[in-house]
Amino acid sequence: MLPVERQKKMIDLLMIKKVMKMPELKEELEISIDTLRRDINTLAEQGKLKKIYGGVKLAEPKFGEASMEERMITHLDEKTAIAKKCKSFIEDGDCIYLDSGSTTYQIAKYIKDKRNLTVITNSVPVILELMNSAVELIVIGGKVRKNERSVVTYDYLFNFHQLNIQKAFICASGITMDKGISDYNVEEALARKKIVELSQEVYVAADSSKFGRNVTVNITGLDEIDYIVTDERADEETVKRFDKVRTELIISSE
Template sequence: MLPLERQKKIIELLKFKKVMKIKELLTELDISIDTLRRDLNILTKQGKIEKIYGGVKLAESPLAESSMDKRLISHIEEKNSIAQTCSEYIQDGDCIYLDSGSTTLQIAKYIKNKRKLTVITNSVPVVLELMNSNLDLIMIGGKVRKEEQSVVTYDYLFNFNQLNIQKAFICASGITFEKGISDYHIEEAITRKNIISLSSEIYVAADSTKFGKDVTVGITPLEKVDYIVTDQHIHETFITAFKDTSTKLIVANS
């Protein structure tokens, strides 16, 4: 079997089994360990697979948005610290917007005891989290994105102009100085653009892995964002660079 054929076979096996041990691959392909290592090194350099302890798995595409279920357990400590810090900027009597996303869902857990707080959201999990609280809840109307557990709105279904939002807490999949805030899904981006245009203060809640990434759809340039709240793992170069911008970078405590 030619090297390209073996490598194609490895990808096909991983698509079926998701994760495979080295011993399994040796048996399936009937090749030496040195030959397998060469093939795996090539596929790893091509970004097609990832090596894990004792085996390999298919690599996730950097251009694809991971599912909400995966994001809910990914970087959870960092997201909790970001959420707690965000909650400190929310006062009794505020009218706020909580975006759909795993980090903003954590914010909902910290604001249940606020008084006379109005929460506007497009996130089904946020609504469920706050359902039994004393907060006033407003959910925007529109099309349900099942994979994101969110509602992406249309102007003819929801009148944005009637909203008076003091503080909007927005999620992002990418943050760069050149392109600003970006996301994977165009309908989510449109909803966020509308909310940003109507809100007095814009907070972006994003863990440190989002910095330096520019993904599919631009949401807003950096100068339109008042605050970015992130975790303590953000690289020092970003902290220094933000000192020359109008956007305040807030680093949450661990």
């Protein structure tokens, strides 16, 4: 296994377990203690993890939210599985919304073969992915958030109510049973609120690390969300809780 592959696997493990001891990491990665120390030092220098007594933990993002570049490669297998599952709900002739997020971007890769599909989006990566396909693209106009590669807009810039969205696929940075879904940025949250209001069906595409987190800005409660599509690492307790709400939890797998 190449160093970059080992280091990615280490970050993925820490995303799930939060804190890990050196012997546990050594066993999981099947490497020597010297190799493990070198990988840890590399990731620590990059600011991706923090050394603690006897082990390591993930470094907290300086401003709360990880960069888009980091999110594009983190939990990639899970996001790919989620995207493929979401594709199964998209039919020929649909008009859908694809949000500006690393998981919804993956969906764009798998829908190019759909016939008469219209995609409304505020995501620059989604636009670039679908630019040379047969998919009809409608781009929401407004202010460009360069770090997020997204466009945020307001009622006075874009007439949201002219949109006829059958299925919206949105992202979330946090999901809890009592508060619903949340995000770090106010402008992104406002755009998502509008899309949730206007869409006939709302899908949240989010990997299992988002559960149990309630971040800066609330988007909406679970009562406004029809489906949450996540990966098979979602814990049993989380899955059971969805038996008591209207939102259907859908588990994706490769």
